[in-house]
Amino acid sequence: MARASFLPLDKNRVMVNTVRSNLSSCHPPSNASCKSSKCPRCLYMQVFPSSSCSLHKIKLLKLSDLMASLPRSTLQPNTNPEIIKTAFEMENTSMIDIVVQNESDQEDADLNMKQLIRTRDIDHHQPADDLDGVFLTWKDLCVTVSDGKSGTKPILQSLIGYARPGELLAIMGPSGCGKSTLLDALAGRLSSNTRQTGEILINGRKQVLAYGTSAYVTQDDTLMMTLTVREAVYYSAQLQLPDSMSKSEKKERADMTIREMGLQEAMNTRIGGWGVKGISGGQKRRVSICIEILTRPKLLFLDEPTSGLDSAASYYVMSRIARLGQRDGIGRTVIASIHQPSSEVFKLFHNLCLLSSGRAVYFGPASAANEFFSLSGFPCPTLQNPSDHFLKTINKDFEKDFEEGLAGVLSTEEVIQLLIKSYKSTERYQQVPKQVAEICKQAHGDLETKRSHASFLTQCLVLTRRSFVNMYRDLGYYWLRLAIYIALAIGLGTVYFDIGHTYASIQARGSLLTFIASFLTFMAIGGFPSFVEDMKIFERERLNGHYGAVAFVISNTLSAVPYLLLVSIIPGAIAYYLPGLRKGQEYFAYFVSVMFACMMLVESLMMLVASIVPNYLMGIITGAGIQGLMILVGGFFRLPNDLPKPVWKYPLHEIAFHKYAYQGMFKNEFEGAVFQNNQKLDGGGPVPTIITGDEILRDTWQAEMGYSKWGDLAVLLGMIAFYRLLFLVIIKGTEKFKPLIKAFKSRPSKKPTAQVTVNPSSAPLHEESKL
Numbered sequence: 001m002a003r004a005s006f007l008p009l010d011k012n013r014v015m016v017n018t019v020r021s022n023l024s025s026c027h028p029p030s031n032a033s034c035k036s037s038k039c040p041r042c043l044y045m046q047v048f049p050s051s052s053c054s055l056h057k058i059k060l061l062k063l064s065d066l067m068a069s070l071p072r073s074t075l076q077p078n079t080n081p082e083i084i085k086t087a088f089e090m091e092n093t094s095m096i097d098i099v100v101q102n103e104s105d106q107e108d109a110d111l112n113m114k115q116l117i118r119t120r121d122i123d124h125h126q127p128a129d130d131l132d133g134v135f136l137t138w139k140d141l142c143v144t145v146s147d148g149k150s151g152t153k154p155i156l157q158s159l160i161g162y163a164r165p166g167e168l169l170a171i172m173g174p175s176g177c178g179k180s181t182l183l184d185a186l187a188g189r190l191s192s193n194t195r196q197t198g199e200i201l202i203n204g205r206k207q208v209l210a211y212g213t214s215a216y217v218t219q220d221d222t223l224m225m226t227l228t229v230r231e232a233v234y235y236s237a238q239l240q241l242p243d244s245m246s247k248s249e250k251k252e253r254a255d256m257t258i259r260e261m262g263l264q265e266a267m268n269t270r271i272g273g274w275g276v277k278g279i280s281g282g283q284k285r286r287v288s289i290c291i292e293i294l295t296r297p298k299l300l301f302l303d304e305p306t307s308g309l310d311s312a313a314s315y316y317v318m319s320r321i322a323r324l325g326q327r328d329g330i331g332r333t334v335i336a337s338i339h340q341p342s343s344e345v346f347k348l349f350h351n352l353c354l355l356s357s358g359r360a361v362y363f364g365p366a367s368a369a370n371e372f373f374s375l376s377g378f379p380c381p382t383l384q385n386p387s388d389h390f391l392k393t394i395n396k397d398f399e400k401d402f403e404e405g406l407a408g409v410l411s412t413e414e415v416i417q418l419l420i421k422s423y424k425s426t427e428r429y430q431q432v433p434k435q436v437a438e439i440c441k442q443a444h445g446d447l448e449t450k451r452s453h454a455s456f457l458t459q460c461l462v463l464t465r466r467s468f469v470n471m472y473r474d475l476g477y478y479w480l481r482l483a484i485y486i487a488l489a490i491g492l493g494t495v496y497f498d499i500g501h502t503y504a505s506i507q508a509r510g511s512l513l514t515f516i517a518s519f520l521t522f523m524a525i526g527g528f529p530s531f532v533e534d535m536k537i538f539e540r541e542r543l544n545g546h547y548g549a550v551a552f553v554i555s556n557t558l559s560a561v562p563y564l565l566l567v568s569i570i571p572g573a574i575a576y577y578l579p580g581l582r583k584g585q586e587y588f589a590y591f592v593s594v595m596f597a598c599m600m601l602v603e604s605l606m607m608l609v610a611s612i613v614p615n616y617l618m619g620i621i622t623g624a625g626i627q628g629l630m631i632l633v634g635g636f637f638r639l640p641n642d643l644p645k646p647v648w649k650y651p652l653h654e655i656a657f658h659k660y661a662y663q664g665m666f667k668n669e670f671e672g673a674v675f676q677n678n679q680k681l682d683g684g685g686p687v688p689t690i691i692t693g694d695e696i697l698r699d700t701w702q703a704e705m706g707y708s709k710w711g712d713l714a715v716l717l718g719m720i721a722f723y724r725l726l727f728l729v730i731i732k733g734t735e736k737f738k739p740l741i742k743a744f745k746s747r748p749s750k751k752p753t754a755q756v757t758v759n760p761s762s763a764p765l766h767e768e769s770k771l
Ligand SMILES: Nc1ncnc2c1ncn2[C@@H]1O[C@H](COP(=O)(O)OP(=O)(O)OP(=O)(O)O)[C@@H](O)[C@H]1O
Pocket: 145, 155, 173, 174, 175, 176, 177, 178, 179, 180, 181, 182, 191, 193, 194
């Protein structure tokens, strides 16, 4: 009978050494003739990868390999108490290496290890130092989406599972099976058109999980394309890491994280985007991961972190992520959806949630999934990657034929049903609700509501600097606009060149000033696409809790000021002095101030539009439409007294910022000025008639004379503040009310919908295939 002994290698791994006592003397200690650098006999007590040494007849196996290779017949109760006792002292069973020194010993070792894994996986995961971590459990989790005509469509159906600190849970399944939806549901980020039922508990309690309590690497890489990799990560480090860390420490953390993700070669390359080639898609993926793991969050969601990466890069990235789960002695919970893990990557997963059309085909230890498929009649062919086999077996999007076993006679939907049924009949499935209940029972602490951060002031400064750099490097943001404005200003200056002070110049001045205050500022909507990109980044960073909406609004306002001043002063000077508008620096300064305020207002308006319609085309059309209406009722194209009173005069004319811009410009130009009439009277010589600016303002432009031009400027500045505040209110309101609306939508309905209550295992095949 074989005897098992344990040689602890490190805190995560143990060498299980099964020897026959009479054989031990056959194995000499370190032998000079042994050429294998990985032989455990030659490198006593070291940590080695899977290998073997023919000289010492030693085989070093990864447990997952061993488990995958075991036939069902070996699964008999053969518990060695010593093995189990030692296994419970280990943190990570799936990393055990087993050394079988004699082929004949393997079966005994297999039996013991098999028993050990089963017992441990089912009942005994209580890593003591993980109690600070985040335990996530979900039960009866259903997500539906309304599909217009025929009611609701189920996306996730009655899912149950858990994620524990120090573990990496992989969500796998064919494209469109609901991986991202499951991640979104767990992270509290489902879109508003979905309805979620069931229970998601964090540390055994219902807690809101969004805005800074977790980190989420989404499928799309929303990054600032003008920054280099180093800048993007470093700015992020400055925003997220607390002020208690010095600048150099933050820089060091950023550099280390970049290196961890293998981006050292691309550090100084710009990220790039549409039209500007920068780093590759896979590198962007890694930058996104870098930014989210900088703070070592306790709960990390990753949606397809390895898409766009080659197999080696995928392995390194995933191994770093898996290592992050247990770094610094702190258990972190990592949940990742993944498409095509290599067998090496697959071995890094602790648990696996395999989905098909929103139904769980398997939930349990990743190392036992292969065995589950074998036992269900779908063994993984030799030399095939198990994860490829799983996905191929349950992908029903394509017609295919199987070579082996039952699969040849069953449709894919039937295969899936069979697997689901088979899973539900396993002990593992019966144990999941017990484990969920056990996790919930253990009293764990509250989720940290906010990770420690840079102070508000630091965030404002860093964001302003980052936004300024972005605006500087993005040609489309301001530089192109400046060039077009200069061209337009030269056009205006030459068309209205030396306008003079005659009666005829009154109308010309009015038209020129109106054109500048409306059409020249109207073009500020050209920066909308760049702003929408900024909004996407803001949305991602806000959801991950990097900073808040107030810091974003302040920094966006401050960083835009120098550019808007430039865009107001240079073209403004050309359009002001070439036609010969009112002389005097104070008048020019006022003119530039109104231009600046109008541009700022248009930007603020577009900010509001972007918060409601975050789409280039729709946003530009909406913004242009609103401005078109405001220009129409501004009081120039139709004089204020001639505007129809309901709607057009009250309230539209009163709230249109163009009213105050026109009036301010007119007052600046005409107030206190005098114009001469040089027209000849019939039958006589020229009779110079004088008309004062105040008369022009009152009678020609019907301006409100109860307050000065400064009053108009003050209204414009007030409107800027109001628009930006309104933007904040919308963002904050969405933050506050979205969870309430979601909770309201997810309340138990009196009339249960068939889709939500459907039991996949018991539903007839034809009903399932409708899904
Ligand atoms: N908000 C939504 N509105 C409508 N349909 C939705 C919504 N969210 C998800 N779906 C649908 O649910 C299904 C699952 O989507 P999900 O993005 O979760 O799949 P996935 O497994 O992540 O796919 P992939 O691997 O291709 O990213 C898809 O058919 C998708 O169209």
